[in-house]
Amino acid sequence: MGEDGSVTSAPQRPDGPTPTPRLIATDLDGTLLRDDKSVSHRTVAALAAAEEAGIEVFFVTGRPARWMDVVSDHVHGHGLAICANGAAVVDLHAGREFVQVRALLRATALTVVETLRAAAPGTSFAVEMTTGINYEPLYPPFFQDPGAHVATAEKLLEEETDDASTPVLKLLAHHAELAPDEFLTLARSAAGTHASITRSSPTALLEISGPGVSKASTLELCCAERGISPAEVVAFGDMPNDVEMLRWAGTSYAMGNAHPDVIAAASGRTVANNEDGVAVVIERILEERAAHRH
Numbered sequence: 001m002g003e004d005g006s007v008t009s010a011p012q013r014p015d016g017p018t019p020t021p022r023l024i025a026t027d028l029d030g031t032l033l034r035d036d037k038s039v040s041h042r043t044v045a046a047l048a049a050a051e052e053a054g055i056e057v058f059f060v061t062g063r064p065a066r067w068m069d070v071v072s073d074h075v076h077g078h079g080l081a082i083c084a085n086g087a088a089v090v091d092l093h094a095g096r097e098f099v100q101v102r103a104l105l106r107a108t109a110l111t112v113v114e115t116l117r118a119a120a121p122g123t124s125f126a127v128e129m130t131t132g133i134n135y136e137p138l139y140p141p142f143f144q145d146p147g148a149h150v151a152t153a154e155k156l157l158e159e160e161t162d163d164a165s166t167p168v169l170k171l172l173a174h175h176a177e178l179a180p181d182e183f184l185t186l187a188r189s190a191a192g193t194h195a196s197i198t199r200s201s202p203t204a205l206l207e208i209s210g211p212g213v214s215k216a217s218t219l220e221l222c223c224a225e226r227g228i229s230p231a232e233v234v235a236f237g238d239m240p241n242d243v244e245m246l247r248w249a250g251t252s253y254a255m256g257n258a259h260p261d262v263i264a265a266a267s268g269r270t271v272a273n274n275e276d277g278v279a280v281v282i283e284r285i286l287e288e289r290a291a292h293r294h
Helices: 028-032 041-052 106-119 180-191 215-226 240-248 260-265 277-293
Strands: 023-026 056-060 080-083 088-091 097-101 124-129 132-135 168-174 196-199 205-209 233-237 251-254
Touching: 023 028, 023 215, 028 233, 028 277, 041 056, 041 277, 056 215, 080 215, 106 124, 106 168, 106 180, 180 196, 180 205, 196 240, 215 233, 215 240, 233 240, 233 277, 240 251, 240 260, 251 260, 251 277
Parallel strands: 023 056, 023 233, 056 080, 233 251
Antiparallel strands: 080 088, 088 097, 124 132, 124 168, 168 205, 196 205
16 A cells, blocks of 8 residues: 555556556555565566667666666566666676766765754764665664764765765654655755755655755666657656656656655556556557557
């Protein structure tokens, strides 16, 4: 069950015929992946069929590169994925090598930390870098990252530290008491002029990137390199960090379990992630494409 309740009926398609896309851009958690973080056999088959039909598939996620093993086997052709909400383009065929990094400047991150500490006392922070994550003592621990350094955000972001030359991909801010959307609205009001602020977690956990860095802006760059226009892109998502991407794409689908802001931003709606909503739409696109050829 998502934030807006699951849709279990047939997908609501955008007005007019479904165009044959050149690229499919899909979020992972809550979208392509089921709640148990698996990729269903139906979805695997749909992704492979799309690639075989000449449609590129891009995974566009808030996940860091090191958490991409779940879909690495399902990236065909180009092998690229957009990670950390657009802060990195990663080659999954080359051992998660960073192809492009759109870093958050440490000085900017420090300004955001100072601003949010004042606006929302009790906020704790983590710093996501190309080499891994470090976090403050009060930040919910990441059991997947046992080698993380634990210190204040100010200390972790110091230019004099051993990893000062390591790019910062995003700053994470957690609040134990505020409601998720309340925290997001507050943070955007207080610090939105300094950075891009969004969320994808069901908890009050914000993801903060450099100004102008988003899934949409990095996807736009990747598409421009391929001569692909927004009208030739079909996108899928479920949470606020997908909103800009869904608005940018010519055709977009909110999952049946999507956040209300995502439903408002998308041009169509499919069934929930646990019912393979992405695969349902891909199958229909390929069926319509085949029918037009006969």
